[in-house]
Amino acid sequence: MARPTLKDVADRVGVSAKTVSNVVNGTGWVTAELRERVQVALVEVGYRPNAAARQLRSGRSGMIALAVPELSQPYFAELAASLVREAQGRMITVLVNQTDGLADVERKISEGIGATAVDGIILSPLALSASDLEGRRDGTPLVLLGEHIGTSTFPHVTVDNTAAAKAATQHLLSIGCRRIAAIGAQDHGPNETALLRLAGYRAALEEAGIPVDESLILPVDGFHRADGARAARTILSSGLRPDGIFAFNDLLALGAMHALAAAGVGVPDDVAVIGFDDIEEGQYSTPTLSSVSPNTGELVATAIDLLLAQPPEPGMHTVGFTITHRASTKGPAQ
Amino acid sequence: MARPTLKDVADRVGVSAKTVSNVVNGTGWVTAELRERVQVALVEVGYRPNAAARQLRSGRSGMIALAVPELSQPYFAELAASLVREAQGRMITVLVNQTDGLADVERKISEGIGATAVDGIILSPLALSASDLEGRRDGTPLVLLGEHIGTSTFPHVTVDNTAAAKAATQHLLSIGCRRIAAIGAQDHGPNETALLRLAGYRAALEEAGIPVDESLILPVDGFHRADGARAARTILSSGLRPDGIFAFNDLLALGAMHALAAAGVGVPDDVAVIGFDDIEEGQYSTPTLSSVSPNTGELVATAIDLLLAQPPEPGMHTVGFTITHRASTKGPAQ
């Protein structure tokens, strides 16, 4: 009844447990005839290797952990889906955690996932800053998603947020927008992504010779649809009259579009909207949403490569992006 | 440099490894004074228990696996988010897998997650039927999400799909709809969820004395937005002229609404739409989407309870649902 072990198989064939181990792992020397017999016995008893014993002996678990703020956010869900798929292809299983963007949860995770040992940790931090990781003692490889200002001893993978934000803003400029609002600035909290995207927005305007109107930069509490809707309502009620909106992620953009539609403001006719992340939902919204499309496949593959890289390669690794052009930015110019 | 073990801590304090183990786990007898000294040493060396050794010894891993068709589908992402949160509260970590709805992947997962031992498996099957699980040898507890026709030796947790579908259809009837289309039937493949929801749809119509028009039942290949859009275009091009649509999940509904909007058909004025799952996206679509809201929190809590229940309690366990009423079903009657 108990789960069969190597020894059970070995006794049945009349060899040593180690020989069965060799057959299972393809190590050592085993004659074809014997290997055949062992393999038959393996399926007969339904042998399955004991992961715990294997890990205890080898030090490797075949698992990596992913920690994101919230899995229910489509961008993180799609990221997780992509990572799990990539990992499955490499015979690695993924353990998922949620941090809710809380700094102490993020720090705790960076120091190990509960009691479970993993071969590496991929962390998408919201609140954690570089200094929080200085005191880290756990030796588990760690890869961070997203940029961080300041040097860090850990590898980072990210799209070039500033360049991408700049390109998104330039796309709005290219269709004739001149009063472009930015939704997603964050006054408090060290959300560096927001800072970097804001920098890209500013850079695009400056390069185009358009003065930055600070009142067009709208702060948000979070990056959810409700925050975008709230920001759009602020825009409407304060008479700012922008002709374009760059939202720092797609959820903000979708929330904003929802509020605009409710107020009878037409997108893209009255105001063009572009988001960031290119989540699937944006292909089916009304109107469909233009967005910055980070190369997620490259992102997750790079993250795993870096996690398993020996020796570790600290530093920033950027992946590509494209601007996906949909109905929400079909301006008068087209 | 190597990770400290119980023995390292023990040597430092001058006691046996077992005593340190007792302090860590609160077992056995240790004087307050000695416990204090051990605890100081524990933090000094930064001891972290070795999960593999613990699991090898105790047989428990503190991990459960969740397998869903696709994590990128909002319903499953929200389900996973809810499950991870519930599990974290119980000091359990969750390992996530994707099956792509393929029967052989689902079967493989039901027989163990790769090489990794877990304390239990929660599987949301698409293609797998009860008979596929007969030959299961692995003793890991298994809980299935979703209903299955026919008896099964495993616990199931689900909303009552037929009752919920009936309620959704009745909601459309209550606002005056009389020609109600159903999007989501599946001709081939054993998607029992689709069958059950279709049965609820039929039951509601029959009870209202409305003959079922088979041409209003639209089959789909999958449950994505694109399938819903395709079905809506079929409706438009074939001149079926329904006044209500019950889509078997929210993605189908959102895809359908998108196609309707593109064709200039007004929702809810020309046709009312209701979905199933109540994903967050439906609160921000244009118009907002009415839907069946399964009690996901109860669902995941029940699933974990059943997974850990000793002895196992096979059979069907249903959780509640409500009909959430939004703009897409604000009919002329309101």
Added chain:
DNA sequence: CGTGTGTCGTTCAACGTTGAACGAGAGGAC
């Protein structure tokens, strides 16, 4: 005939932890 070289399989020990069994000493009861 000794000395390599290659093939095939074995035994041994160890990974870090914890249940079981076993003292050792103190205190009380008879």
Added chain:
DNA sequence: GTCCTCTCGTTCAACGTTGAACGACACACG
């Protein structure tokens, strides 16, 4: 003084696996 109980801590073995080291046997070469 003997027996019992209670407290506090120890030693031992085992969970299932695999790297390292070690035969044993066959064949070829000088």
